[in-house]
Amino acid sequence: xxxxxxxxxxxxxxxxxxxxxxxxxxxAGGQTLIPTMKQRLASPSSIVSLSEIPEMKGICKNDDGSxxxxxxxxxxxVANNSNIFPGLVTLAENIGDAAVRNxxxxxxSLANNDPAACYPAAALSAGATIVTNxxxxxxxxxxxxxxxxxxxxxxxxxxxxxxxxxxxxxxKFIQPAxxxxxxxxxxxxxxxxxRVAVTGASEEGVYRWVEAEGALKDNFSESALNDLLxxxxxxxxxxxxxxxxxxxxxxxxxxxxxxxxx
Amino acid sequence: MPDVKMIVNGKKVSGFVECRTxxxxxxxxxxxxxxTHVGCDTSQCGACAIHVDGKLVKACTxxxxxxxxxxxxxxxxxxxxxxxxxxxxxxxxDHHGLQCGFCTPGMVMATADLLKTNSKPTELEIRDHLxxxxxxxxxxxxxxxxxxxxxxxxxxxxxxx
Numbered sequence: 452x453x454x455x456x457x458x459x460x461x462x463x464x465x466x467x468x469x470x471x472x473x474x475x476x477x478x479a480g481g482q483t484l485i486p487t488m489k490q491r492l493a494s495p496s497s498i499v500s501l502s503e504i505p506e507m508k509g510i511c512k513n514d515d516g517s518x519x520x521x522x523x524x525x526x527x528x529v530a531n532n533s534n535i536f537p538g539l540v541t542l543a544e545n546i547g548d549a550a551v552r553n554x555x556x557x558x559x560s561l562a563n564n565d566p567a568a569c570y571p572a573a574a575l576s577a578g579a580t581i582v583t584n585x586x587x588x589x590x591x592x593x594x595x596x597x598x599x600x601x602x603x604x605x606x607x608x609x610x611x612x613x614x615x616x617x618x619x620x621x622x623k624f625i626q627p628a629x630x631x632x633x634x635x636x637x638x639x640x641x642x643x644x645x646r647v648a649v650t651g652a653s654e655e656g657v658y659r660w661v662e663a664e665g666a667l668k669d670n671f672s673e674s675a676l677n678d679l680l681x682x683x684x685x686x687x688x689x690x691x692x693x694x695x696x697x698x699x700x701x702x703x704x705x706x707x708x709x710x711x712x713x
Numbered sequence: 714m715p716d717v718k719m720i721v722n723g724k725k726v727s728g729f730v731e732c733r734t735x736x737x738x739x740x741x742x743x744x745x746x747x748x749t750h751v752g753c754d755t756s757q758c759g760a761c762a763i764h765v766d767g768k769l770v771k772a773c774t775x776x777x778x779x780x781x782x783x784x785x786x787x788x789x790x791x792x793x794x795x796x797x798x799x800x801x802x803x804x805x806x807d808h809h810g811l812q813c814g815f816c817t818p819g820m821v822m823a824t825a826d827l828l829k830t831n832s833k834p835t836e837l838e839i840r841d842h843l844x845x846x847x848x849x850x851x852x853x854x855x856x857x858x859x860x861x862x863x864x865x866x867x868x869x870x871x872x873x874x
Binding site: 485488549630 | 735759
């Protein structure tokens with residue numbers, strides 16, 4: 452990888468100042484960015500590590516019952532926290548492998564918005580709020596296509612606030628080599644509605660399957676999904692799985708999520 | 714070049730590194746601790762697995778500067794004080810948990826990490842924890858068997874010898 456300047460600020464304000472320099476890139480857990488830099492697909496002139504900022508780590512329960520997870524909190528810490536709801540625990544404990552989960556962070560995953568990453572599905576399904584240094588962004592507005600988010604240059608995710616669904620499930624069909632989702636479905640059931648988010652499948656990245664949400668609202672059972680059709684158009688097709696196969700998996704994984712949450 | 718300091722296997726070490734120097738490069742090239750292997754260099758194989766501040770990480774996917782002021786354990790620090798194999802290493806030897814041995818340092822470090830929090834892991838828990846460690850020789854059966862033995866459990870249900 453090409454060389455760069457390295458800064459490791461201890462506070463958010465120092466990090467924001469460091470990120471103002473030209474071509475500065477924030478480094479979270481590095482489990483995507485470091486391999487990307489090795490391949491020279493990214494070559495920032497300055498790296499600002501966010502891993503030594505205590506204010507960005509940790510999990511707490513808010514007065515309204517929601518949960519806030521610091522942007523720098525690792526997948527392992529989310530998986531092992533008793534405040535986290537079941538679907539999110541399953542999700543965090545099945546990202547990558549044990550070593551990756553000790554470094555990778557929720558903020559890094561959401562900011563990268565890999566079309567096959569797990570966390571975007573949880574954030575979108577649960578209707579999370581992404582809290583940055585500048586503003587609060589609803590998950591519905593945050594994800595803007597493959598590797599694209601609403602974040603501006605130099606803007607970082609300080610925390611993510613999750614409303615807690617009374618039922619939740621994450622079902623992931625693992626791509627066995629990368630351990631990313633071939634297709635992953637996150638289902639959240641709230642008093643005021645059901646939200647279904649699909650990752651790994653669309654060329655536009657994570658999205659809500661609103662037809663399934665409507666069908667499940669009337670009849671929360673696997674059979675409610677039987678008549679729904681998913682067109683392969685716009686679905687990712689590659690050497691691992693064709694468009695048709697992934698389209699098929701969306702319904703299968705959603706049914707599994709319904710069964711698991713029931 | 715910036716300087717980096719850490720404690721590796723109980724000893725204070727320091728050196729000057731480029732910002733882009735990976736932790737595994739610092740450990741192998743600067744400290745000459747070549748037991749930590751580089752198998753794939755793409756974060757997949759786990760041959761470079763070590764512990765940083767008590768947590769299992771892939772040393773090829775972390776910058777040396779990110780480990781500044783940290784406590785690092787590598788395979789070289791695993792043997793007993795008299796130099797004999799520790800209970801995990803001995804179990805790998807006894808149960809033929811390695812053939813070429815290239816993946817073994819990472820396997821031993823991942824096992825040590827598992828047994829720290831789960832003293833009697835099931836076969837499924839063992840296989841799950843070794844998800845990030847690839848072995849191209851053994852087919853994993855004897856590695857699982859070695860870990861069951863290292864944790865004092867019955868190995869008779871593991872088929873392969």
